[in-house]
Amino acid sequence: MGDFGFLIGIIMVYWTFGTVSLGGLQELAHHSPDSVTTAMGLLLFCGVLGKSAQMPLHVWLPDAMAGPTPISALIHAATMVAAGVYFLGRTFFLFTGEALHIISWVGVVTALCAAIWAFGQRDIKKILAYSTLSQLGYMVAGFGMGSLYGLHHGDGHGAALYYGIGASMFHLTTHAFFKALLFLGSGSVIHACHHEQDIFEMGGLYKKMPLTTLTFAAGVIAIAGVPFIGAAFFSKDAILYVAKMTNFPAFLILTGTALLTALYMGRLFVIAFLGKPNSKSAEHAHESPWTIVLPLVVLAVCSVAGGYAGLYPERLGVLVQNWVPLAHGSDHTLMLVISAVASVVGLGLAGLVYGFGSKTDRVEDKAPPVYAFAKSKFYFDEIYNAYVAKVQDRLADFVSFLDTLFISGLLVKGTAAVAGLFGIGARRVHTGSVAAYVWWFFFGLLLFGAFAGGFLDGILQK
């Protein structure tokens, strides 16, 4: 579905600029900014909807969790879903202001909704999948608003043009570290618990698997954006800052989402790792071999340190330092306080709400409507399934029926039947009775006589 619009967009770009080479496009778009249209940008953005799983084309990503965990880590953390955001970064010059507005809102809504849905999940990988959706929403929103900020409020220097890229790509990079860490950590847990994926069947793993717990905690801290030791603190900060400068409602939503992020990740952590073992498989769990733990340690270090621009290699460092929009002055303090509060309050609330270890979801027990609201996933799956079963398949059956009835039946068989009727009629004439043939003979003779006598001239001449 996403590629549907994407392809139209590419073809539109081709016929507008005569090239689809990114370098050539940038130059052409720079020289003739009028030929860049909103429709073109939005059509191209359709590809991002599909590839980076933005609403409403997000349903495939949690379903793809059926694959093996290392594949999830690769696909969700760094490579495939990053394609959409990366694509935005490479084609930022093809988006108009209106297109960027819409893109920002799609990202904001995705970030919020996915964070809410994460509360309704019990499967550790599903929770991480929804958190990926939410973080992708941040990136897309960051691109949209960062580019808008660069367009309208650019503070004079050339790098403002690239604020959208800086904000989204920085978060993409830090997200790659901590999401890969979280997925591989969940893989380690699932491996230890004999393929148990339900977090309420885990619990108490901190005693059995200290290293996995520690590294997982680093991942949770990173995604929650705890000041100075969480990578997302820095990268999310940049996105929140551009949101504050361009789109205040979006800023409020994204800040709330940051709190929700800390909350659902805290929920996952306290239930799966703290408390007492809730099942036999959790009781028998033991630390995974070093082949599994070593990557976790490496990624944990990166997750903690990934927010510091100085740690990047020189050329990348230039990008992170110059292109990432950073707050300054009073805003700087404000952003710092907001991030710190959101992350710490979120994590603290998780401990309060869910306790330290629990066999059941306390929100489900105490406030079923809230849980049901999160679990419903706003009925996207149901709507799509109903569309396929009720509309698409029925339409296919109906068209097929019409095809059989009218074209194959009425037209083709009908023609054959008409030919057959002629045959039957002609056969009826050949009765084999001499008497009948004599009558036909007389009839023919009569006709001949009439013609010869000129009685038929009036009819024939018409």
Next chain:
Amino acid sequence: MTQLPIAFLDGVSACLRSAGTSMSGFHVYLMIFAIALPLIMALALAVSGKLPERMVKACAAIGFLVPGLSSLWLGAVYLASATDGGYMFTVLADLGLSSRFGIYLHLGLNGIALPFYMLAGLVGMAAGFYAIQSGVERLRLFLILLLVMQGGLMGVFSSVDVLFFYFFHEFALIPTFVMIAIWGRTGRKAVALEVTIYLTLGAMITLAGLIALYVFTGATEFSMTGMRAALWGSGFPHQGTLFGLLLIGFGILVSLFPFHTWAPRAYATAPAPVAMLHAGVLKKFGLYGLIQIAYPLLPQGAMEWGPLLLWLALGNLLVIGFVTMAQRDLKLMLGSASVMHMGYAFLGLYAYSTVGIGAAIMMLVAHGLSVALLFLLADVVEKRGGTADMSELGGMGTRTPVLMGLFPAAMMASVGLPGFANFWGELGIFVSLYASPTPWVLYLALLGIIISAVYGLRAVAKVFFGEAKGEIPDGDIKASEKWPALLLLAALFLIGLWPRLISDPVNEGVLQTFPDRAPVITAPAGEISLTE
């Protein structure tokens, strides 16, 4: 990146050019042999007494191998020589019909004919080897008929003379009817009858149109080049009527909506090698005829019929697309899908630009390879699972892992995944539609991608995933079934990665054939061309 292969080809072409004219005699013989050898082998098998089975198989193998390899060799020579898309390897033999009717045995390949010719050789090889190993009853008769078909196919796409073009088509068509009637699955008699009547009707209308065209052009030679030369720069009357006759006649043969109902049933019923050769190669006769004859000679008629053709092509694409989704039988589904994909090719013709027509040719070649591959694999599925009903198949993936690798790959190729030849054809057609007078068609045409992805992925899911149903006593795909499949898949892949193999001769051929008649669409300033 592409420097290496081109440099390599340049080397080959230098060698060939240095060989000079002494080679051309050889090539001419090769052209004739590619047609004659299958027929000679068929005749030999027919008249010889009792032969050991291995002998029969060996004779048939030669009959398929020689045309296949010749087509590849001639293709390589054509690509390597610096042509402008015009005719090469021409043969002109007077069979005694020239003085009164202007009819010669006139063979040759231009840039448009070449891809189809190579397609016929390749699919012929694959279908032939699959047939030889398939173990049908009365193998000898089966192979004789299939050889006759192959001889006809090689003739169709190398004929410059229009009468022989038509004649060879009939040559290939008649065995189809007989083979469906004898070796088809349930309901074969009725289907054979329907196909015979329907296709003969189409062929008759086509013949009437071709003869009328010959008379009105006033050409002295009944050949594609002769009629084109006679018309150079002059318009002539009755274009609309003539084009209509050719469009309907050729259209019936390519299952243009609403003349399509024969196709799915015929392909589902026919034995696999016949379905491969007919759906893969012979069916392309209709569109090939439109591209080589009707469109370049009758541009005015093409304009008049354009709007109607648009709706019919959309009928192919969308109506038959939905019909395909509703199919339960794997082979019926493939048959419908093949009808549906013809809609893309017609849309490329409708766009009536060099991009559109060139992409339609690319699409037809890719479709020929992929549909032949799919019919082969579907036949293997049917043999292993005992049925082609998808609701009774399931979970074959774990039990037939190699087949599980091949079938989805073939399906993805047919859906138009980048990396396979089909992608370039479809992309080019979409690009051309955007620049046509009615760019909104692009949006409807793109729905076709979604439709084909839905039925393609569903078929893969139903057959290979889910709970295991039924017994599979014979196990995975055998080597004798695997090699023809790999041959076709490799060709799809090669063209997918290096489309210039096909697009270069096609671009030049189209520019040659449509000299300033078609509104040539050149890409606006920029370095990208369709295939780079």
